[in-house]
Amino acid sequence: MKILKPPLKREDVEALEAGDKVLITGTIYTGRDAAHKRLVDLLDSNKPLPFDINGSVIFYVGPTPSPPGRPIGAAGPTTSYRMDAYAPRLIEKGLRGMIGKGPRDANVKEAMKKYGSVYLGATGGAGALMAQAVKKAEVIAFDDLGPEAIRKLEVVDFPVIVINDTKGNDLYIENVKKYKKG
Amino acid sequence: MRSISFNTVKKKVKAAIMDAAFIAGDDLMASFRRALAEEESPLGKEILNQLLENAEIAKDKRIPLCQDTGLAIFFVEIGDEVKIKGGLLTDALNEATKEAYGDAYLRKSACNCFTRKNTGDNTPAIVHYDIVKGDKLKIVFCAKGGGSENMSRVTMLKPSDGRKGIEDFVVQRVWEAQANPCPPIIVGVGIGGTFERAAIIAKKSLLAPIGKRNSDPELAEMEKSMLRKINDLGIGPGGLGGRITALDVKVIMEPCHIASLPLAVNINCHSSRHAEIDF
Numbered sequence: 001m002k003i004l005k006p007p008l009k010r011e012d013v014e015a016l017e018a019g020d021k022v023l024i025t026g027t028i029y030t031g032r033d034a035a036h037k038r039l040v041d042l043l044d045s046n047k048p049l050p051f052d053i054n055g056s057v058i059f060y061v062g063p064t065p066s067p068p069g070r071p072i073g074a075a076g077p078t079t080s081y082r083m084d085a086y087a088p089r090l091i092e093k094g095l096r097g098m099i100g101k102g103p104r105d106a107n108v109k110e111a112m113k114k115y116g117s118v119y120l121g122a123t124g125g126a127g128a129l130m131a132q133a134v135k136k137a138e139v140i141a142f143d144d145l146g147p148e149a150i151r152k153l154e155v156v157d158f159p160v161i162v163i164n165d166t167k168g169n170d171l172y173i174e175n176v177k178k179y180k181k182g
Numbered sequence: 183m184r185s186i187s188f189n190t191v192k193k194k195v196k197a198a199i200m201d202a203a204f205i206a207g208d209d210l211m212a213s214f215r216r217a218l219a220e221e222e223s224p225l226g227k228e229i230l231n232q233l234l235e236n237a238e239i240a241k242d243k244r245i246p247l248c249q250d251t252g253l254a255i256f257f258v259e260i261g262d263e264v265k266i267k268g269g270l271l272t273d274a275l276n277e278a279t280k281e282a283y284g285d286a287y288l289r290k291s292a293c294n295c296f297t298r299k300n301t302g303d304n305t306p307a308i309v310h311y312d313i314v315k316g317d318k319l320k321i322v323f324c325a326k327g328g329g330s331e332n333m334s335r336v337t338m339l340k341p342s343d344g345r346k347g348i349e350d351f352v353v354q355r356v357w358e359a360q361a362n363p364c365p366p367i368i369v370g371v372g373i374g375g376t377f378e379r380a381a382i383i384a385k386k387s388l389l390a391p392i393g394k395r396n397s398d399p400e401l402a403e404m405e406k407s408m409l410r411k412i413n414d415l416g417i418g419p420g421g422l423g424g425r426i427t428a429l430d431v432k433v434i435m436e437p438c439h440i441a442s443l444p445l446a447v448n449i450n451c452h453s454s455r456h457a458e459i460d461f
């Protein structure tokens with residue numbers, strides 16, 4: 001089991017290999033479809049992003065609303081390919097990690113290799129379980145997007161597995177090959 | 183004529199929507215345990231154990247099983263001797279949806295297609311009606327997540343493609359979906375009808391309990407055959423490689439046009455949430 005404490009340096013993610021199990025402790029940011037579009041729009045118009053992207057980790061999630069007394073509702077990953085159109089731009093700006101589920105496209109994998117970033121898989125559909133690792137959540141941008149607003153999360157021992165490392169390995173492809181019959 | 187009040191419908195449906203978000207069905211839990219016994223991959227077993235733990239936490243703490251609490255879909259069978267007093271049935275279902283998603287802190291996932299602006303209350307619900315004989319009303323609610331819905335497809339095969347063409351398309355669809363729809367999945371297959379009817383019966387097929395085979399021997403055989411082929415793909419729980427890619431395959435078949443062979447594949451994730459409300 002490896003430990004990651006964002007913000008991350010290039011060396012931190014280069015030390016990871018596809019298949020490594022990782023626990024994240026520290027600050028991560030949420031962002032999914034609509035928030036990604038806005039982040040890239042801000043970059044296009046040379047405006048500052050609502051958080052320091054350099055060294056950061058984005059969790060692709062739209063949580064359920066927090067009930068009274070809880071920091072967050074259910075918080076599992078959403079499907080990542082929908083962020084493929086935007087991810088390379090953010091990776092170029094220093095995004096070191098993305099948490100989601102499902103395969104990424106060739107452009108994202110190429111950007112991960114080139115700029116030093118990793119794609120981390122979380123268990124899809126285990127939103128109640130994953131919420132246990134979230135200790136604090138605060139909306140920091142795009143409040144009008146509701147579940148899609150950007151939240152700053154404080155997590156402790158948030159469990160993920162490295163799907164794509166900086167060397168071009170892909171855990172999905174390698175593991176499915178092992179069990180495919182015929 | 184039997185009359186059922188608008189408020190009774192709304193109240194019962196609201197309670198059922200809330201429970202479905204937090205409580206995994208017995209058939210689903212049993213299928214996780216069966217999968218755990220059959221899974222060979224250590225990572226696959228780990229994922230299945232997480233899903234069992236997730237279901238326990240969701241039930242005990244009333245946290246939704248999955249953060250995507252879905253669009254609200256209803257299959258309604260209304261007897262021809264039933265009258266809803268005090269309002270429209272569709273309005274009762276939409277109001278129940280609005281209140282349940284609000285009061286139980288479920289995620290509102292409905293939005294405008296172009297602006298992507300959230301409707302704010304998870305309406306409109308998607309409602310399918312069947313008028314049947316008698317004085318009963320049966321409402322089946324299902325919360326359908328976007329991740330698995332996005333992996334679904336409708337196609338119009340040629341009659342000559344036959345059973346093999348159907349099975350090949352379904353298996354290929356699951357292969358292309360890989361980890362996206364949160365495997366282990368449940369695959370709903372609608373064969374026949376028309377373009378739109380195939381999709382509706384594919385979704386309806388997902389309502390039958392997991393592990394229950396079709397009463398038609400030929401369709402039962404097809405379900406088993408497709409399940410075997412899908413589980414030979416090796417995608418496994420979480421898409422991380424393994425034996426159990428699907429928990430079940432369900433088929434509904436209806437007659438079609440002499441020129442057509444409509445086929446719909448509606449993929450459901452393991453977070454298969456539904457509830458039946460009988461009046």
Ligand code: SF4
Pocket residue numbers: 076077078124125126248249250251326327328329330331362363364451452453
């Ligand atoms: S596909 Fe299902 S289990 Fe996965 S995130 Fe969507 S609703 Fe949840």
